[in-house]
Amino acid sequence: MELLLRVAIVFAAGLPGLLLIPLLIGACLIGAWRGERIGEILGLGCGLGLLMEGAIAAFMLVQASNFVARMYQVRWGEALGFLLRALFFPHARTPVGHARDGDLTAATRTSPLVRIGGPGTLVVHESCLVLLERGGVFVRLIGPGEHRLRPFERPALVLDLRPQIRRRQVNAWTQDGLPVQARLELGARLRWEPGDAAGEARLIRMAYALDTGSRDRGYGVDWAGELADEARNRLARRLGTLWFDELWSPYTSPEGAQAQPPRFAGEPAEQRNTRGIPERPPEDAPIPVRWEQIREEIRAELEEQAARWNAQILHFAFTPPMPRPEVEPLIRQAWLEHWQVPWRGWVVHMQSRAVREQLRQRELARAMGQRELLEAITAVVREEWSAEDPQRGLHRLLLRLVELVQHWAQPEMALLTPKELLELFHHLQRIIQSPQGDTGGASGGAGASPAFPSDSDLE
Known part of the structure; x- marks a missing residue:
């Protein structure tokens, strides 16, 4: 018993x-x-x-x-630690996670603080905003600082407060079927102030609207990329409504003017200052103002979109819409050989660019020729001019200088203008006729050369 x-x-x-x-x-x-x-x-x-x-x-x-380990795909020790903290230490400080540079750090992504949730601590750096969830439902938005997470409260999305710059390639087809391409650049930033409930609500709606659910690229929301894609689509549609000649015309259509297809053989339009391009020197062709109009229109549309996201457009620009590389030679050849294409504006641009390149090459060749001429003059002066007796050999020196200048006198280059040539001989004359004590410092060494061409008296 x-x-x-x-x-x-x-x-x-x-x-x-x-x-x-x-x-x-x-x-x-x-x-x-x-x-x-x-x-x-x-x-x-x-x-x-x-x-x-x-x-x-x-x-x-x-x-x-x-x-818990199987459910949230964490290690068994991490799951045990989470259960102990949730049961006995609901206000524990560890583990500690970090959000910086518009995303969670690599160590934080794999921690139980993100996979399961709190308790724990999340340190948000000054360039981020973090959206917290609990049970798959949004709980609160936290800004920069150190925040304690309640049980099962975890970071879901991260917003970057730094200014963002995005670049996109734009491919479009004009009204007459020519493929053009351009590159756009968009700069924007988010506006956030603590205590602004309306602004935070717009940020929260934007973040969940752009969330794809995939975490392969991190927890950051690429809102700037979405805005740049929207700008690319709008620019492509806008370019598709214009003819190629209208796009490159340096003139704008008057208010209420009916759009007409470009005329053949480069003829100007019937109305003045419409889509036709009159004859004018190629180097005097202005930049088409239509590009600035397109930029302002698209920026105004983007600012409306950004206002709904509580964002601000910093700058928006795009490069000139150029024809694709495989099409540009065909346009040039058709214009030069047949003279029966309507792309007068593009041809004026090409001629203007060719003239500018020709002038640049001419100035570059002139500068290089001047340099070689001055080096040759310096070598002649070193050989013929004696610092001990400047008057001896003066006639021989001047003859050699005249031969040298005649040798370099190329009309197509115009290395030295008459004024520059006169200043050169005046300067050499001053050097030769100067006393020996004044010139000794300038040519004290065997390889020293007289100062040229800076002369305050001649200037």
């Missing part, structure tokens, strides 16, 4: 819940009625019961850790 009583007490002590106390009281009463030692039996039963309850709790904790 005593053995059965002990087993009953141990079994009663090991049962959880409300059955534990009544069974223990009943076991004590039976032991007192039988005259047994109640203290010894009760102590043994409670010890064994606590041991059994501890084993059951450990078993359940292990099973829960396995479930």
Whole structure:
């Protein structure tokens, strides 16, 4: 009977819940009625019961850790630590995550703070905003600073507050079927002020509207890229509404003018200052003002879109819409050979560019020729002019200089104008006729040359 009583007490002590106390009281009463030692039996039963309850709790904790590890794809130790913090330390500071440069750090992405949630600490640097979720539902928006996360509260999306710059390639077809391409550049930034509920609401709606659900590229929202893609689409559609000649025309159509297809053979339009391009020197062709109009129109549309996202457009620009490389030679050849194409504006641009390049090459050749001429003059002066006796050999020096200038006198280059040539001989004359004491410092060494051409008196 005593053995059965002990087993009953141990079994009663090991049962959880409300059955534990009544069974223990009943076991004590039976032991007192039988005259047994109640203290010894009760102590043994409670010890064994606590041991059994501890084993059951450990078993359940292990099973829960396995479930959390499989559910959230974390290590078993991280799952166990999360359960212990959630049960006994709901205000724990660890683990610590970081959000900087518009995204979560690599170590934070793989931590249980992101996969499962709090408790823990998230440090948001000054260039970021973080959207927190709990149970798949948005909870709050936090700004820069150190924030304690509540249980199961985790970072979902990150917004970058720094100015963003995006570049895109634009491919379009004009009204007459010519493929053109350009490159656009867009600069924008988010506007955020603490306590601005309306602005935060716009940011939250924008973030969830642009969220693709994929975390392969991180937790940052590429809102600037979406805005640049929108600008690319708008620019392509705008270029597609214009003829190629109209796009490159340096003149704009008057208000209310009806758009007409470009005329053949480069003839001007019937109305003045419409789409036709009259004859004018190619180097005097202005930049088409239509590009600036297109830029202003698209920027105004982008600013409306950015206002809904609580963003600000910093700058928007695009390069000239050039024909594709495989089409440009065909346009040039058709214009030069047949004279029956309507692309007068583009040809004026090409001629203007060719003239500017020709002038640049001419100035470059002139500068290089002047340099070589000055080097040759310096070499002649070193050979023929003596610092000890400047007057000796003066006639021979001047003859050699005249021969040298005649040799370099190329009409197509015009290396030295008459004024520059006169200043050169005046300068050499001053050097030759100057006293020996004044010229000794300028030509003290064997390889020294006189100062040329900076002369304040001549200037």
